[in-house]
Amino acid sequence: MADAKRAMPAAGSGARPLSPHLQVYRIQMTSVSSILTRITGSAMMVGVILGVWWLLAAATSDAYFAFADRVATSWFGDLVFTGSLWAVWYHYLAGLRHLYFDAGRGLDIPTAEKLGWVCIIGSVVLTVITILLVQ
Amino acid sequence: MRYLTPRKRAEGRGAAHHGADHHWAMTVSSVGLAFLVPLWIYIFGSALGGTREAVLETFARPLPAILTALVLVVGMRHFAMGATTMIEDYARGTNRKLLIIFVIALSWVIAATGLFALARMAL
Numbered sequence: 001m002a003d004a005k006r007a008m009p010a011a012g013s014g015a016r017p018l019s020p021h022l023q024v025y026r027i028q029m030t031s032v033s034s035i036l037t038r039i040t041g042s043a044m045m046v047g048v049i050l051g052v053w054w055l056l057a058a059a060t061s062d063a064y065f066a067f068a069d070r071v072a073t074s075w076f077g078d079l080v081f082t083g084s085l086w087a088v089w090y091h092y093l094a095g096l097r098h099l100y101f102d103a104g105r106g107l108d109i110p111t112a113e114k115l116g117w118v119c120i121i122g123s124v125v126l127t128v129i130t131i132l133l134v135q
Numbered sequence: 136m137r138y139l140t141p142r143k144r145a146e147g148r149g150a151a152h153h154g155a156d157h158h159w160a161m162t163v164s165s166v167g168l169a170f171l172v173p174l175w176i177y178i179f180g181s182a183l184g185g186t187r188e189a190v191l192e193t194f195a196r197p198l199p200a201i202l203t204a205l206v207l208v209v210g211m212r213h214f215a216m217g218a219t220t221m222i223e224d225y226a227r228g229t230n231r232k233l234l235i236i237f238v239i240a241l242s243w244v245i246a247a248t249g250l251f252a253l254a255r256m257a258l
Contacts, residue, residue, distance in 0.1 A: 041218070052248050059255035069187075095168075
């Protein structure tokens, strides 16, 4: 315990890793793509909640469905579902990237950065394709 | 000279104090969702914007109903576990406990609501 307490300032092998200091932290593709994975995973819950509520309304009655459907197909619903769709595709590609990382591959910096761009550009492309397919 | 091995010094000092079973569960659910989600998005997106009759007819069919049930259960477990990791990184003490309880409860409420709606439409 004494060893761990003393270790904070000295960046020896026993020290706990320090978090990046936000004011001096230079953002990189690898950090942006990692943070986006968390944000998209959480933010898509807005779309999930709206979607499940819409399903519940469909299962309940004509009047309730008319109300929920008006919300789900309004500009607000479009915004939530389009945003969530992109979030799902981004999270999807980032998840595949994590499975690839877990296999011990793609961990060198140029490849990891390239995969980050694949996630960002690929998610936008997949979002557009999905919207064209389902409308 | 350090008498503790690097592993001994590192053990238990992570944010969550455990992790291998959690990581494996996330791996399994992510692979499952990778197969489920694209088709589910297509089915849900196609149903969205239709009349109530069309929606009821879609989710009464076996494939959309079973797929939606799987996405709800596997997806909400995946969300609850992922959000737990995120909370463990950013919150501490009672706050951490309350937030983790909240996301787990939220994910079960969403899954149960969706399954109830499905049961009503499909049966």
